[in-house]
Amino acid sequence: MNPTTYTPLPESITALSPEQMRIRIIEAKRKLGSEVVLLGHHYQADEVICHADATGDSFKLAQHAAAQKDARYVVFCGVHFMAESADILTDEDQSVILPDMGAGCSMADMAEIDDVEDAWEILEEMGVDEIIPITYMNSTAAIKDFVGRRGGIVCTSGNAVKVLEWAFARGKRAFFLPDQHLARNTGHAMGIPLDAMPLWSPYATQGGASIEDYRRSRIILWQGHCSVHMKFTADHVRRLRAAHPEIRILAHPECSFDVVQAADEVGSTEYIRRVIRESPPGSEWAIGTEYHLVHRLAQDYPDRSIVSLSGIQCACSTMYRIDPSNLLWVLENLVEGRVVNRIRVPDDIAEGAMLALERMLALKGDGAVVKKQVAQC
Ligand code: SF4
Known part of the structure; x- marks a missing residue:
């Protein structure tokens, strides 16, 4: 399901200055009026996010896409799996558009449908029963379809606790795709021992752990991660604490177990934004998530000290493929009546994926906190 088609942009766009592009994007949006809605993920760069009608994490944007009944076009400034989910959740006569078809997600690519189907079959042969599959939003539509057809559900970093509780009310264990870290960190916060969460590696014989490990498991973790x-490392946390004793560490649950254990608070991007918004002036924060969000928070709250946990720019390079030039290109094509870069999930895949997404949206989970300690300031 990886996007492969790529259309080079015309020079009439690439030759524009940033300011000319900004003005033409505003003008194209004005011409399209309520026909278009532009959704922007928090990890997008400022020059893109400033044009968004709604911003959010993947959960909030999925909700927003599902609520769009009037707009003919949903321009999704995020990555491919997000646009796929938006296409599944919108009506047939609405078009979801991804400004750059190369905006993928390395984590989503770590769970190939054939490998997941093989793993499921092997687990069944091992006698590992009553498994409820869960897939993180950051997965292809094919994986969501697989999960939906087997009684499973989609989760985000904002509702993983609720989704796991939902799964445990229906089965003995969860099979969690594709992010091992979100699963392990959430499971641990819910009191599940680490040895009850074996890893499933698609590269190892029979997943890599023993049959007994899988039979005793509460969560089977797919071996995927966000690059x-x-x-971010626990060493970053130690060094920052040594240099800044008052600093508080705020991490995303896609970080490794060691980082999450060393952090003060852990939660989704929406949660991270809320913590900073509610923090007192003068407070010091190091944030373990994508650079553009950290940078924007530092700009929005200049009376707090906000730095990246790693000290370097940890940016999502695929998210960053969406830029003003390709945004302008898709919008001006829409003005001319041409839909380019439309994301379409085939009906037979959309059906199961819709089931998994609807089960998640029915939970109405929001801003789950994997770990929270009340600030002493
Ligand atoms: S930040 Fe990580 S999980 Fe999110 S889109 Fe980028 S690679 Fe995928």
Whole structure:
């Protein structure tokens, strides 16, 4: 399901200055009026996010896409799996558009449908029963379809606790795709021992753990990760604490277990934004998530000290493929009556994926906190 088509942009767009592009985007949006809605993920750069009608994490944007009944066009400034979910949740006569078809997600690519189907079959042969599959929003539509057809559900970093509770009310264990860290961190916060969460590696024989491990498991963790959040380490936390004794560490649950254990608070991007918004002036924060969000928070709250946990720019390079030039290109094509870069999930895949997404949206979970300690300031 990886996007592969790529259309080079015309020079009439690439030759524009940033300011000319900004003005033409505003003008194209004005011409399209209520026919278009532009959704922007928190990890997008400022020059893109400033044009968004709604911003949010993948959960909030999925809710927003589902609520769009009037707009003919949903321009999704995020990555491919988000646009797929938006296409599934919107009506047939609405078009979801991804400004750059190369905006994928390395984590989503770590769970290939054939590998997941093989793993499921092997687990069944092992006698590992009553499994409820869960897939993180950051997965392809094919994986969501697989999960939906087997009585499973989609989760986000904002509702993983609620989703796991939902799964445990229906089965003995969860099979969690594709982010091992979100699953492990959430499971641990819910009191599940680490040895009850074996890893399933698609590269190892029979997943890599023993049959007994899988039979005793509460959560089977798919071996996937986010390459951006893997750049944060517990050593970063130690060094920052040594240099700034008052600093508080705020991490995303896609970070490794060690980082999450060392952090003061852990939660989704919506949660991170809320913590900073409600924090007192003068407070010091190091945030373990994508650079553009950290940078924007530092700009929005200049009376707090806000830095990246790693000290370097941990940016999502695929998210960053959406830029003003390709945004302008898709919008001006819409003005001319042409729909380019439309994301379409085939009906046979959309059906199961819709089931999994609807089960999640029915939970109405929001801003789950994986770990919280009340600030002493
Ligand atoms: S930050 Fe990580 S999980 Fe999110 S889109 Fe980028 S690679 Fe995927």
